[in-house]
Structure formats: C-alpha cells, structure tokens
Amino acid sequence: MTREDWNPDQYAKFAGVRLQPAIDLMNAVGPLPEGGMVDLGCGAGVMGEALSARYPNRRLIGVDSSPAMLEKAKETGAYAALEKADIATWQPDRRPALLFSNAVLQWLPDHPTLIPRLLAGLAPGGVLAVQVPYQQAAPSSTGWRDAFAALFKDRPLAKQSEVMAPEEYFELLSPLGEARLWEIEYHQHLPAAEHGHPVRLFTESTFARPYLEVLDEVERLHLTAAYEERMRQAYPLRSDGSVLFPFRRLFFTLRKP
Template identity: 40%
Template sequence: MADWNAGQYLKFEDERTRPSIDLLRRVPLEETTNCVDIGCGPGNSTELIARRYPTARVLGLDNSPDMLAKARARLPDRDFEETDIANWQTEERFDLIFANAVLQWLPDHPGLLARLVSFLKDGGCLAVQMPDNLYEPSHRLMVQVAREGPWAEKLSFAAQARETIGSFEDYYAWLQQAGCSVDIWQTIYVHPLDGAEAIVEWFKSTGLKPYLDRLSTEERSEYLSRYQAAIAEAYPVQQDGKVLLRFPRLFFIAQRK
C-alpha cells in the first residue's frame, strides 16, 4: 500500500487514543526498563507509555515514514525506527510490547503472537488492541460499493488487506500455548460524529485505504461519493445532528510466565 497519511489519521486523535489509554491502564507492570510500541503511528500511544514509565527506554516502530516523522517531532527524546513488523526480529527482550491497532494488518496470528511473546522478558506483557469491526455497516459497505462499481475487478482483493479477527477462544488458546496468562475483553465504543462525511473521513486513513490506494483520482472520487451515500443511509442522524459510529475493539494482555 501507499504510505499512511498521519495528518488524516490525526483528525480523530482523541477518539483514536482512547483505546490506547484503556489498554495501558490494564497493564499490570508497576515498573519497566525496556518498552516497545509496535505500529506506533504518529506517537500518540508512545507518548502514553513514556508518561507512565518515564525512566524506561521506549522505542517506537512503524513502517510509515510519514507517521514516524510526526512521532519524532512529537517525542524528540525517544527512539523511533522504520520496521516491517511482519518480519521484525530482535535480540532485545522487553518488559512491554504494546500493539495498538496494528496486528489486524498482519497475517498468521498464531505464529505472530508466539514470535512477539518470545521477545518478552519473563513476566513481561504483550498488550494488544485490534479493531473488530469488519461486520459493522462501515466495513460491509466498503465491500459492497467495491463489488457493485466499475472497479470491481480492481478491488477484488482489497478486503483481504486486513486479517479476520479470531474469537476470544482463539486468542486465549494461542497465547496460553505461547506460555502466557491472558486477560482478554471487548469494548464497543460509540463515537458521535458530524454526519456521514465524518465517518468517511475517519476511515480514509485506515479501513478505506486498501480500496482507495488501488483507484485512480477520478475513480476514488466516485467510490467515496457512493460510499458516503450508503453510509448516510446506514447511520441515521440523531436529534443533535450527530451520527453514532459503533466501533467494537478486541483487547488482550498476555503476561509471559
């Protein structure tokens, strides 16, 4: 895919940071010396980790130059590296591996989780949050508009850019097999947004990206127009003029025994 757009992503920074706050709050570690934020994006989650563990080394990893530029400007005293997490290997061992809204882009979760756990110190934690919204109207309509337009063949594989999230039982079993105790839960956030256009703007930097990256400028405009019209039907306007974006997210913290 083309590079991520940090500016587009940060249009909803407060809403996007809430899951990181909730995830970090459940991490049971009182102190750490070595933390890594994988898929750190523009550094909003990295900043939270650095605040909680001010004396620890906190490293941010991402594969997006634009995101990393924003992260470095935000936290000039922290280390950031451009890395493909799908192939990341390290000799370091971490107290905390933090992965907010990144693992859904990577395949083979059983193997991926076992590899990440192997980078933890004994007693260290892998803290993960993933959007679990592929069956929400926002994402079902992405697929529907892709299939019904003149770009159907071009977009036939776009929906496969994201990994399908497994069940609670899947992640519990995979993480136990990797030698961890597991705390797992789901939260459904409800975000009041300023109309259908705001929902489209939200997903331009995330869920819509695999579709938009494959289209020409003219096709992109037409696709977004059709998608926004479908979104307007699926998300009714409330009395105050807002629309409510329902957003389920899966969380777990795996602590290596």
Template identity: 45%
Template structure:
C-alpha cells in the first residue's frame, strides 16, 4: 500500500477507507481466481489497513499463516486494531517494511498484492524477483490500477502543470499491459493475466467533485503534498472544475466513474 522514504507522506486510513467497498471488490475478484496452495505463508504485500485480511484468513487459515507487510505506520496501526475485533487474530504477524525491498524469510505459498505494486517502479525487475521467492507451486496474485490515461488521473497532471509549470514532474505510471506481465513471468510457470474496467457509481459528496474525493487519498497525494495551503486550494478548485466536465453529474447527483485495473496470477512450476 505504501512506499517508504521521503517522497510519500504517510497515508490517511480514514480517507482511503471511505471507498472501501469499491476498492475491495477487485481484491475479491483476484482472490476468487487463486487455486489450491502448497505449504507456506500467505503474504498480504502492501496490506494497508487490513481490508483484505478477513477474506484471506477465511480462505487460507489455519493451514497457512497470514503475514501483513506495509510501509505505512498509520495503516499498520489500523490493521492491528482490526485484528482485535476477532476471536482469532486475522494476521499472524504484521511487518513494517518498504515493499520495494521486502524479501520473504521462507518461500511463501502465496504473495497477494492488491493495489500496492503500482506505486513501485521497474516492474520488469520487481515481478520476477517476487516470483523467485515463491515455494514450488506457489502463487503470485497481483491487482493494480491502470488509470493514468483516464481523465481522473490525467487531469491531476495537466492542472498541476497549468498552475505550477515545471514544479511537479511526475514519472510515467509503471503499470504495464496485462500481456506484458504474462510475457515477463512465463519463464516461472503458468500465468493468467487480464484487464477489467469497473463502472463505479460515486455518490455526491459534501464538498467538491466525487471523483476528487476518490483520488485525493491516493493519486492526488503526490501533487498536493508539495504545495502550500493556498496553492492546494487553487489546485483543488481547478481540478474539481475540470472533473465536472469529464464526469458530469447524473440527475440524482451521482457520477459514472470507469476505473481500469490489471490483474495477473502466476502459479510457479
């Protein structure tokens, strides 16, 4: 969920969790495609606040210990609190680590990553490295947004450049096409890869555009954290106005928000 280091401030679990159902559905769709596992741990890589923990624990425990890994102290604190809500803790352990550098102590049965690896660069090196950690017949299951060309994300860049030319250069998204992941991982075993566009219906919000309410806890963070309060106000106002043109409100105030996600599952031979 989070990458350590000075580039990213810590995450806001409350804002991120405001769209829990929409963010959880792709994780459950990914999990439904995971077949039987060999012996070993199940690793929730980029676990965030533990949103997927219940589903993973229900599916794989007690045969497979469940390990949560994330770089965000705020998210892990929320995940730890979630553990106390159950008679049997969902996670066997939680580890704070930069998921770009994390390495398993023993070969995992499953590395499951939901909307986390899109924050890391160099997928041509990252994905084979994760695949190489797996136990024989182990599984790497990954879901990532691929939304950079959509207005929700493209306008973040365009508005920043219009208001503050040259101040907020943003590297291209590292997320590739589904077929690219299949090609890079085929040497490790059987790969299934696909793309899904979710038509999300966003309810009206008290202030601003509903799509901004969705992006402000994720993609928008890397822009506004480098601005003053006055600059943030100008930026948000301009972004809201641009979103209103790309995502007009329906008569009931809701907006249609198509969102594209890439999935792949590697079953290591």
C-alpha cells in the first residue's frame, strides 16, 4: 500500500503545543562553528523563522519527504532551499554547523547506524540536535496498538516507534562527541473538540498514521471509536471538554569533536 502524504492542516491544529519542545531544543544548542543549518524533517516549516532569528546570517535548508509539507514550508520564506529526501539516506552537499531534528527520528529505523552517519556529515564542532516523543508506554500510544490488535487480530501490528531508551542513547552518543541527554514531560492543554476526544485528534495525525493507513474508511471508523473509548477512560474530559494531556519528550544534543 502506498504511504499517504502528511496532512499539513490536520497537523497544524495543535501547532502551539507541538512547537514548545522544538523551541526548547533550539535554545539548548549553544554556539556553533561557521556553516549553514539544516532543518531535518522540517515539515511545514514551523521552526524556520525561529532558527533564522536565533542564528542569523546562516543559510537554512529544509529537508522533508512530504511534498505537501514542503509546499507549506516554502510559504514561510525562511529557507534558502528545500529538499525532498528520505532522511535515512540523505547526505548534505556542504557540511552544516547544525542538524536540527524536531520530532522526526522516531519514524526512522536503526538509530545506532543513522546517528553516527548524520554526525559524520557535520562540520567539526557542529551540533546534531534531536527531539523525539518518548510516549510509547502512555495510554495515548498503547491505546492505538491495543485497539488495533483487538479489532484486527488477523493482521500484523503496524510498525512501532524506533525510539530507544535513554540509557541506550547515552551509550551510543557518549563515544561520538560531547553529548547531552534529557527528558521533559509537558502538560499540554488540548482544547475541547466538537468531533472527537482531544487526545485522539492530537495523535491521529502523527502516532496513529501507521495504524490508520492500512485500513479502509469503515475500518478506520471502528478503530477510532475503540480508541476514543480508551481515551475517555485514560484522559477524562474537564468540565469544559478540554484535556490536560501529559506528554513526555526525549532530547539530546551531540557536538562533533
């Protein structure tokens, strides 16, 4: 089955709560050597202006595999160039000072191979800055897996996140350069929604994509209904219909020697 393109409008519904971890990652980067920057998995370009403002007079390139997202990124005017590419095999033409990866690497396999390869493409003293969701054990994530398994027992489970444990990242990163690793749990206030539980609307445009893409329209309705029931129990609605949603993120920066 052909993988569906990302939906920028659906993703942008929660742009505010998705942006804070990216800002926190950017603020942790520190000084950079000479060279350009790459927004690796730039999506709709939500960090383009912020990166350019934080590090002015540097060439910023956006890389993403989604044509729809790249079209949105182009509208920001923040990028000197935009490239459609698979990050798993992408290589920079020039060694950048910063590879900035916000909520992307969880979609890619084999981090013990991927991360050293990305680091090799950096300029000396350059920084690889990464933020990924670390939510695999939360009901918001296990709910999709459990609902899918209950309804479609005859089908293989969709691919899970490739995020490793913090200890595994430390063992991988520390021999490669100056590594920093930390977690933050954000308490995100998701607004009330007329058509569905706020957590379902938040997760279906990202984490749930591998589950929903293998189903037809009727099957999707059954899956989302089963997931909604799980979310009503795990994340009760507040009196105004909104939800306070705990969401954990894992961060690391790696400075190349």
